[in-house]
Amino acid sequence: MVKLSRRGFLIGxxxxxxxxxxxxxxxxxxxxxxxxxxxxxxxxxDGSLGLTAWITIRPDGHITFAIPRTxxxxxxxxxxxxxxxxxxxxxxxxxxVSVEFPTDPLPVYANxxxxxxxxxxxxxxxxxxxxxxxxxxxPYIATGxxxxxxDAYETYRKAGAxxxxxxxxxxxxxxxxxxxxxxxxxxxxxxxxxxxxxGYGALAADAATMTPEKNLALKDPKDFRLIGTSTxxxxxxxxxxxAAMFGIDTVLPDMLFxxxxxAPVFGGHVKNLDSSKAEGMPHVxxxxxxxxxxxxxxxxxxxxxxxxxxxxxxxADGGNGDLDSAGISKRLKAALDGKPxxxxxxxxxxxxxxxxxxTLEAEYETPYLAHACMEPMNCTALYKxxxxxxxxxxxxxxxxxxxxxxxxxxxxxxxxCHTTLAGGGFGRRIEKDAxxxxxxxxxxxxxxxxxxxxxxxxxxxHDMYRPAxxxxxxxxxxxxxxxTAFDYNIAVQxxxxxxxxxxxxxxxxxxxxxxxxxxxxxxxxxxxxxxxSNATVELPVPVGFWRSVGHSNNGFIxxxxxxxxxxxxxxxxxxxxxxxxxxxxxxxxxxDKLAEISGWGTPAPExxxxxxxxxxxxxxxxxxxxxxxLDSEKNLKVERVYCVVDCxxxxxxxxxxxxxxxxxxxxxxxxxxxxxxLEDGAVQQSNFPDYDMVRMANTPDVVVHIMENHEEPGGxxxxxxxxxxxxxxxxxxxxxGERIRTLPLMNQGYSFA
Numbered sequence: 149m150v151k152l153s154r155r156g157f158l159i160g161x162x163x164x165x166x167x168x169x170x171x172x173x174x175x176x177x178x179x180x181x182x183x184x185x186x187x188x189x190x191x192x193x194d195g196s197l198g199l200t201a202w203i204t205i206r207p208d209g210h211i212t213f214a215i216p217r218t219x220x221x222x223x224x225x226x227x228x229x230x231x232x233x234x235x236x237x238x239x240x241x242x243x244x245v246s247v248e249f250p251t252d253p254l255p256v257y258a259n260x261x262x263x264x265x266x267x268x269x270x271x272x273x274x275x276x277x278x279x280x281x282x283x284x285x286x287p288y289i290a291t292g293x294x295x296x297x298x299d300a301y302e303t304y305r306k307a308g309a310x311x312x313x314x315x316x317x318x319x320x321x322x323x324x325x326x327x328x329x330x331x332x333x334x335x336x337x338x339x340x341x342x343x344x345x346x347g348y349g350a351l352a353a354d355a356a357t358m359t360p361e362k363n364l365a366l367k368d369p370k371d372f373r374l375i376g377t378s379t380x381x382x383x384x385x386x387x388x389x390x391a392a393m394f395g396i397d398t399v400l401p402d403m404l405f406x407x408x409x410x411a412p413v414f415g416g417h418v419k420n421l422d423s424s425k426a427e428g429m430p431h432v433x434x435x436x437x438x439x440x441x442x443x444x445x446x447x448x449x450x451x452x453x454x455x456x457x458x459x460x461x462x463x464a465d466g467g468n469g470d471l472d473s474a475g476i477s478k479r480l481k482a483a484l485d486g487k488p489x490x491x492x493x494x495x496x497x498x499x500x501x502x503x504x505x506x507t508l509e510a511e512y513e514t515p516y517l518a519h520a521c522m523e524p525m526n527c528t529a530l531y532k533x534x535x536x537x538x539x540x541x542x543x544x545x546x547x548x549x550x551x552x553x554x555x556x557x558x559x560x561x562x563x564x565c566h567t568t569l570a571g572g573g574f575g576r577r578i579e580k581d582a583x584x585x586x587x588x589x590x591x592x593x594x595x596x597x598x599x600x601x602x603x604x605x606x607x608x609x610h611d612m613y614r615p616a617x618x619x620x621x622x623x624x625x626x627x628x629x630x631x632t633a634f635d636y637n638i639a640v641q642x643x644x645x646x647x648x649x650x651x652x653x654x655x656x657x658x659x660x661x662x663x664x665x666x667x668x669x670x671x672x673x674x675x676x677x678x679x680x681s682n683a684t685v686e687l688p689v690p691v692g693f694w695r696s697v698g699h700s701n702n703g704f705i706x707x708x709x710x711x712x713x714x715x716x717x718x719x720x721x722x723x724x725x726x727x728x729x730x731x732x733x734x735x736x737x738x739x740d741k742l743a744e745i746s747g748w749g750t751p752a753p754e755x756x757x758x759x760x761x762x763x764x765x766x767x768x769x770x771x772x773x774x775x776x777x778l779d780s781e782k783n784l785k786v787e788r789v790y791c792v793v794d795c796x797x798x799x800x801x802x803x804x805x806x807x808x809x810x811x812x813x814x815x816x817x818x819x820x821x822x823x824x825x826l827e828d829g830a831v832q833q834s835n836f837p838d839y840d841m842v843r844m845a846n847t848p849d850v851v852v853h854i855m856e857n858h859e860e861p862g863g864x865x866x867x868x869x870x871x872x873x874x875x876x877x878x879x880x881x882x883x884x885g886e887r888i889r890t891l892p893l894m895n896q897g898y899s900f901a
Contacts, residue, residue, distance in 0.1 A: 179278060179281035179282070179285075180281070182255050182281040182284045182285050183254070183255055183256060183284070184255050184256055184258070184260075184280045184281060184284045185256065185362060186200055186201030186202070186254060186255075186256030186257075186307065187200050187201075187306070187307060187310045187360035187362060188200075188360060189314055189355060189356035189357065189358060189360065190356060191353070191356055192204065195207070196212070196352075197352035197353055197355065197356040198356060199310075199311035199314055199315070199352065199355055199356060200307040200308075200310055200311050200360065201214065201250075201254050201256045201257070201307070202214050202215070202232055202256075202304060202307045202308075203232060203236065203307065203308070203311045205348050205349060205352040205355075206349060206352075207349050207350070207352065207353070208349050209244075209335060209347050209348055209349030209350075210244065210245070210246070210349070211236075211238060211244065211245045211246075211335075211348070212245070212246050212247070212248055213228070213229040213232055213233075213245060213246070213247050213248070214248055214249075214250040214257075215228050215229065215247050215248070215249060215250075216249060216250055216257035216289050217249075217259075217291045217296040217300075218249065218291040218541070218542065218543050218544075218567055218569075218570050218573065218577070219247075219249075219383055219569050219570065220291070220541075220543070220569075220570040220571075220572060220573035220574075220577075221570075221571075221572060221810070222296075222803070222807060222810075222864075222865045223381050223383075223800060223802075223803035223806065223807070224291070224296050224297070225247045225381075225382055225383050226240070226247075226379060226380075226381040226382045226383065226800060226803065227296075227297055227799045227800045227803055228296065228297070228300050228304055229245065229247055229382065230374045230375060230379055230799055230800060231297075231300055231301060231304035231305050231308065231375065231799065232304050232305075232307060232308040232311075233245075233308065233374055234305060234308060234367065234372060234373065234374045234375050235305045235306075235307075235308030235309040235312060235366060235367060236308040236309075236311050236312050236332075237312055237332035237333055237334065237335070238334060238335045238348070239334055239335065240374065240379060240380075240382065242380075242382060242385055244335070245382065246382075247382055247383070249566075249567040249568070251564055251565060251566060251567075253287050253289060253545060253565070254287065255281075255284025255285065255287045256284065257287060257289045258280075258283045258284050258286065258287040258288040258289055259288055259289065259290045259291070259292075259295060259296070259299050260279075260280055260283060260288075260299060261293075261295045261298050261299035262288070262290055262292060262293050262295045262299065263279065263283040263288045264276065264279050264280070264283070267298055267299070267301075267302075267860060268299060268302060268303050269301075269302045269860075286546075288546070289544055289545055289546065290543060290544035290546065290578065291543045291544065291573070292543055292544075292573075292575060292578055292693060293766065293863070293866075294765075294766035294767075294768070294862070294863020294864060294865040294866045294867065295766075295863060296863075296865075297799055297861050297863065297864075298767060298860075298861055298862065298863055301797070301799075301860070301861050302366070305366050305367075306362070306364065306366065309364040309365075309366060310360040310361060310362070310364060311355075311360075312332050313360065313361050313364055314355040314356070314358040314360055315332065315337055315348055315351050315352070315355045316330050316332060316337055317355065317358040318337075318351040318352075318354035318355040318358060319337035319339075319346050319351055321354065322346070322351070322354065323339060323344070325339065325341075329341055335347060335348050336348065337351060369797065369858045375797070375798075375799055376797070376798055376799070376801070377800075377801070378800065378801045378802040379800050379802070380802075381802075381803070383569065392569055393568050393569060394523055394541055394568055394569045394570065394571050395523065395526050395527065395528070395539060395540045395541030395542075395568045395569075395570065396523050396524070396526045396541070396571070396601060397568070398528040398539040398566075398568070398599055400528065400530070400539075400597040401597075402596060402597065403528070403596075403597040403598070403599055404433060404445050404446065404447065404593070404596055404597070404598050404599070405445070405446055405447070405448055405449040405451075405452045405598075405599050405600075405601065406436075406443045406444060406445045406446070406452050406585075406586075406589045406598050406599065406600040406601070407443070407444050407446075407449065407452035407453045407455070407456045407600075407601060407602075407603060408438075408441050408442070408443045408456075408585050408600055408601075408602055408603075408606060409441060409442055409456050409459065409461070409603075409606065410440060410441040410606055410609075410610050411440050411441065411463040411464075411465075411466070412463060412609065412829075412830040412831075413463065413465040413466060413468050413469055413471075413828075413829035413830050414466070414468055414471075414688045414689060414690060414829065415465075415466030415467065415468045415688050416440065416463045416464055416465050416466040416468070416829075417439055417440050417463065417464050417466060418437055418439060418440070418441075418442060418461060418462075418463060418464075419462045419463060419464040420460075420461070420462040421435075421437055421442060421459070421460070421461050421462075422459070422460035422461075423435035423437075423442075423459055423460075425458045425459075425460070426444055426455040426456070426458040426459050427455075429451070429454065429455055429458060430451070431446050431447040431448065431451035432444060432445070432446045432451060432452070432454075432455040433445045433446060433447070433593070434592055434593060435455070435459070436588065436589055436592045438585060438588045438589075441585060442456075442459060442461060443585060443588070443589045443600065444456045444459070445589060445592070445593060445598060449599075449601055452601075453603065456603075465829050466688075468688045468829040469828055469829040470828070470829065471687075471688060471689075471826055471828075471829045472826050472827050472828065472829075473515075473825040473826050473827070476616060476687060476689070476826065477513065477616075477618070479639075479685055479687070480513070480616065480617065480618035480639040480640075480685060481618055481639070483618075483639035483683035483684075483685045484511070484618055484619075484620050484637060484639045484683060486683060487683070488637050488681035488682060488683050489659040489682070489683055489684055490659035490660050490664075490681060490682055490684070491679060491680070491681040492660075492662065492664075492665045492669045492680045492681060492682065493665075493669040493670060493678055493679065493680040494678075494679050494680075495676075495677060495678045495679075496633065496676050496677025496678065497677060498633045498634070498635050498677045498678065498679040501624045501632050501633035501677050502622055502624050502633050502635060504624075505624030505625065505626070505632060505633065506624060506625045506716075507622060507623070507624050508622070508623050508624075508625065508712060508713060508716050509620070509621065509622045509623075510620075510621055510709060510712055510887075510889060511618065511619065511620045511621075511889065512618070512619050512621075512704070512705040512708065512709075512889045512890070513616075513617070513618040513619075513889065513890045513891075514616060514617050514618075514700075514701050514704065514705075514890075514891050515616050515822065515823040515824060515825070515891060515892065516613040516614060516615065516616045516689060516691075516823070516824035516825075517613060517614035517694055517700075517818055517822045517823070517824060518608050518611040518613055518614075518822075518824055518833070518839060519572070519573075519574045519575065519576035519611055519612075519694060519695075520607070520608065520611075520836075520839060520841070521570075521571060521572030521573065521574065521576055521577070521607075522571045522572050523541055523570065523571025523572060524601060524602045524603070524604055524606075524607045525576070525577075525581075525582040525601075525602040525606075525607055526540070526541065526582060526586075526599065526600060526601045526602065527539070527540040527542075527548070527551075527582045527583045527585070527586035527599075527600055528540070528586060528597055528598065528599040528600070529552075529583070529586035529587050529589070529590035529597070529598055529600070530590060530595075530596070530597040530598075531556060531587070531590040531591055531594050531595075532561075532594055532595045533561055534556075534558040534559060534560040534561040535559070535560075535561025535562055535563070535564070536552040536556055536559060536561075536562075536563045536564070536587065536590075537563070537564045537566070537597075538551070538552065538563070538564070538565055538566065538583060538586065538587070539566040539568060540565070540566070540567065540568065540577075540582070540583055540586075541567075541568050541569065541570035541571065541573075541577055542565075542567050542570070542577050542578075542583070543570070543573050543575070543577040543578040544567075544578055545565035545567050547577070547578060547579060547580040547583055547651070548563065548565040548567075548580070548583045549563050549565060550580045550583075550651060550652075551580040551583030551584045551586070551587050552583075552587055554580070554584055554587070555584060555587035555588055555591055556587065556591060574693075574694060574695040574814075575612075575692060575693030575694050575695060575697070576611065576612060576692070576693075576694075578647075578692075578693060579612055579647070579650065579651065579692060580650070580651050581610075581612075581650070582600065582602065585600050586598060586599075586600040604834075604835050604836075605834040605835055608824075608831065608833050608834050608835060608839055609830070609831040609833070609834055610831075611690075611692075611824070612646065612647070612650075612690045612691060612692025612693075613689060613690065613691050613692070613694070613824055614691070614692075614694030614697075614700060614701075615640050615641040615643060615646075615691040615701070616640075616641075616689075617638055617639065617640040617701045617705075618638070618639045618640075619636065619637065619638040619639070619668075619701075619702070619705045620636075620637050620638075621634070621635065621636050621637075621705065621706075621709045622634075622635040623635070623675075623709070623713055625713060625716060625717055628717075629713075629716075629717025629718065629719055629724075630674075630717070630724075630727060630728065631673075631675045631713055631728075632675070632676055632677060633675070633676070633677040633678075634671075634675045634677070634678045634679070635678075635679045636665070636668045636669075636678075636679070636680045636681070636706070637680075637681045637682065637683060638664060638665060638668065638681075638682050638683070638701070638702065638705075639682070639683045639684075639685050640664050640682060640683075640684065640685065640698075640701065641684065641685055641686070641687055641689070641691045642657040642658050642659070642661040642663075642664060642684050642691075643657065643661060643663045643664075643691055643692060643693060643697060643698070644656055644657025644658075644661040644663060645657030645658045645661060645684075646690055646691040646692055647692050647693065650690065658684055659682060659684045661682075661684070662698075663697045663698040664682040664684065664698060665680050665681075665682055665698065665702060666697065666698040666699055666702060666765070667698055667699035667700075667701070667702030667703045667706060667763065667765060667870060668680050668698075668702040668705070668706050671706065672729060672732060672735055672764055672769075673710070673725075673728035673729065674728050674729070674730070674731055675728070689826070695811070695814055695865075695866050695869050696765060696766075696811075696866040696867070696869045696870050697866075699763065699765040699766075699866070699867075699869075699870040700815070700818075700869060700870055700873070703761075703763045703765070703870030703871060703873065703874065704870070704873035704874050704877070704891070706874075707761040707762065707763065707871065707873075707874030707875075707878070708873075708874045708877055708878065708887070708888070708889070710724065710725065710728075711724075711759075711874070711878045711881065712887065715881075721759070721760050721878060722739070722743060722748050722749070722760050725739060725760065725762055726739050729762075734769075734794065734857075734859075735762075735764075735769060735794075737855070738762075738769060738771050738792050738794050738855060739762065739771060739792075741792050741853055741855065742760075742771045742772075742773060742790060742792040742853075745790050745792070745851060745853050746758065746773035746775075746790035746851075748760070748773060752775065753775075755777050756775050756776070756777060756787065757775070757776055757777075757778065757879050757880075757882045757883040758773055758774065758775050758776075758879055758882070759773065759774045759776070759874070759875045759876060759877070759878030759879025759880070759881075759882060760772070760773050760774075760875060760878060761774075761871040761872070761873070761874040761875035761878065762871065763867065763870040763871040764867075765866060765867045765870055766862060766863035766864075766865075766866050766867050767795075767796070767860070767861075767862030767863055768793060768794065768795040768796070768862030768863055768864060768867045769793070769794045769795075769862075769867075770791060770792070770793045770794075770808070770867045770868055770870075770871050771791070771792045771871065772789055772790065772791045772792075772812070772871040772872060772875045773789070773790040773875060774786055774788075774789050774848075774872070774875035774876045774878075774879050775787045775788040775789070775790075775848075775879070776876060776879045776880065776883065777901065778880065778883045778884065779901070782896075782897045782898045782899065783898075783899060783900070783901035784820075784880075784893070784898050784899065784900055784901060785846075785900065785901040786816060786846070786848040786876060787848055787849065788848050788849045788850070788851065789812050789848050789849070789850050789851070789872065789875070790851045790853075791808045791812065791850060791851065791852045791853070791868065791871075792852075792853045792854075792855065793808055793852065793853070793854055793855065793864070793867065793868070794854075794855040794857070794859075794862075795854070795861060795862040795863070795864050795867070796857065796858075796859035796860050796861040796862050797857070797858050797859060797860065797861045798854055798856075798861070799861065801854055803864070804852075804854055804864050805852045805854070807864040807865055807868055808850070808852045808864070808868040809850045809852065809868070810868065811865075811866065811867065811868025811869040811872070812848075812850055812868055812869070812872050813842055813847060814869055815868075815869045815870070815872035815873055816842050816846075816847075816848070816872060816876070817840070817841045817842045818873075818891075818892070819872065819873050819876060819877075819891060819892060819893055820840075820842065820892055820893045820894055820898065820899075820900065821839070821840040821841070821842075821892055821894055822839075822891070822892050823891070823892050823894075823895070824839075842900075843900075845900075846900040873891070877893075880893075880898075
């Protein structure tokens with residue numbers, strides 16, 4: 149039986165169900181035709197030569213890397229080419245290479261780590277083989293879960309090695325020499341005996357006809373030339389020049405623009421619409437009633453917005469008009485007071501130990517959070533003669549494909565998806581909603597490309613939010629002050645259930661959704677008896693993947709409670725964690741390094757207080773110390789954050805550092821300001837003035853140390869976010885004695901100094 153990750157099953161399982169429903173018999177014979185190696189060469193229609201599915205070389209030697217992961221600012225369009233270039237033996241000079249997100253959805257481009265829940269090199273046996281074939285058939289091309297480098301690390305190096313080997317075969321044939329007499333160096337094959345050189349461009353046509361070797365030995369890490377070095381990002385020059393193309397930059401001949409206004413209450417719909425004034429305005433072409441939203445199509449976005457403002461719309465609330473934040477909080481608490489509906493981890497006799505020990509109990513609550521990407525949601529769609537073509541800053545072309553299938557009855561011409569750079573993603577751009585609106589608007593004007601752009605207010609009020617949550621934790625401490633039992637129960641909406649119900653033909657998740665408790669279950673701390681459960685709550689507020697998903701809730705709660713236990717035990721919070729991690733040499737080394745770089749154990753500067761937090765997530769480990777200043781008026785200054793990260797083998801250290809810094813700032817904004825509230829069924833926040841962000845003046849110095857080892861790589865896009873919450877709130881407790889159990893800080897009277 150194939151063991152699939154839950155997130156993977158949502159997409160792959162649905163595709164297989166759909167395929168079976170149409171009568172296709174899926175057997176080993178059929179699956180064997182699904183190419184998940186992608187190492188064969190080919191001559192492309194434009195005359196360039198494809199050496200593996202990821203590498204194209206022109207006769208002039210220019211190399212194009214096909215990278216099927218969305219560049220959202222995380223540096224993946226440099227890190228993954230580094231893996232290819234390392235084994236291909238080429239430099240990454242900006243003028244010598246280019247990077248494209250491929251439009252051809254080849255099976256090899258699937259994200260097998262995200263789909264199968266394991267690294268490709270660890271996916272062995274019949275089940276894994278079948279799983280790869282199924283997800284290649286979908287194909288499950290997606291960027292998320294901090295999985296891109298994890299998924300690519302061995303696969304892309306093999307692809308680079310295979311292409312290099314094909315070029316060496318071509319050179320050996322041309323020179324009539326054994327391959328052992330040749331070597332590759334900076335885009336050339338060199339003859340050891342004569343010193344003669346042949347550039348890759350001159351060899352590519354012959355190389356494309358060679359049979360690739362699939363089991364080539366890869367470089368020993370000690371021989372790495374690129375991997376592990378700080379390499380300038382390939383996307384930066386175009387961004388500096390303003391030449392980089394994001395979804396919102398899409399320009400096509402005869403393109404029109406659209407603005408969208410949605411029902412303010414979740415589940416609402418258009419009850420009455422008077423569009424006569426808007427339709428009579430110059431430059432407005434059409435007003436489209438889409439059921440739960442209205443779009444205005446015009447010659448420019450400015451005119452579309454003016455037309456939108458002229459609409460007279462009455463929305464029905466869909467029965468959710470009485471929903472508010474106070475009521476949601478009561479429902480979360482009521483769920484905790486009832487019985488858990490799923491136990492994710494149950495080790496030892498927790499109840500017996502809680503009944504007779506020195507017990508500590510606390511409750512924590514966190515709010516809904518918006519993504520607030522700098523680039524608002526947008527999508528451009530063109531529908532003509534049964535063919536759909538879409539341009540979007542999407543985390544997966546599947547979002548565009550799903551949208552087209554939902555809207556257009558005739559797709560006999562297929563769907564072409566252009567995935568652009570994204571101005572932030574954080575999980576928001578895996579959803580199909582923006583593409584659905586663009587397709588509906590394009591369907592209203594066939595043959596005309598329509599760019600649909602959400603106003604910022606729509607972006608904030610109609611997000612797929614990080615779930616609000618309330619958790620109750622109980623622990624019993626032994627004679628040594630360390631926990632003997634740990635009981636954790638959280639009331640929360642299921643992220644997977646929310647995502648699948650909106651995007652897929654089947655709904656998954658619910659009580660068994662592992663993201664409900666990720667960051668609370670299977671802790672690295674030595675606690676003999678553990679029970680981790682959840683009480684899932686069904687609410688009409690749409691929830692989705694948010695940077696670090698459940699770790700952002702559970703990380704704050706667990707790491708705050710670890711400090712509570714340390715205080716009750718009369719130990720320092722750092723010492724307490726070191727005792728709980730004492731059996732793990734790798735994690736203990738991290739904490740030792742954090743103590744060293746932060747000066748923990750030495751006197752802090754006058755007026756400075758420190759807090760600590762440790763979080764494993766996405767196959768990486770991050771520990772942070774926050775240094776704060778706080779006055780009697782609750783004016784807070786986070787002066788410095790020390791961050792130690794162990795993500796295994798590092799590809800680009802600059803990217804790792806940048807992602808830790810980014811995750812810290814992202815979390816600090818949420819910690820101080822992040823809160824989505826509801827009144828009369830509608831979100832109250834609408835733009836940055838009431839959904840604020842950390843400004844430069846309030847940004848702390850960030851010191852990042854990367855642990856050096858050659859362990860299997862982990863993700864870095866998300867792990868920097870979860871530790872920051874508790875690192876700061878634990879410092880606040882040390883400074884004031886006030887335990888922060890509810891966020892954001894602004895609701896507790898705090899503000900930035």
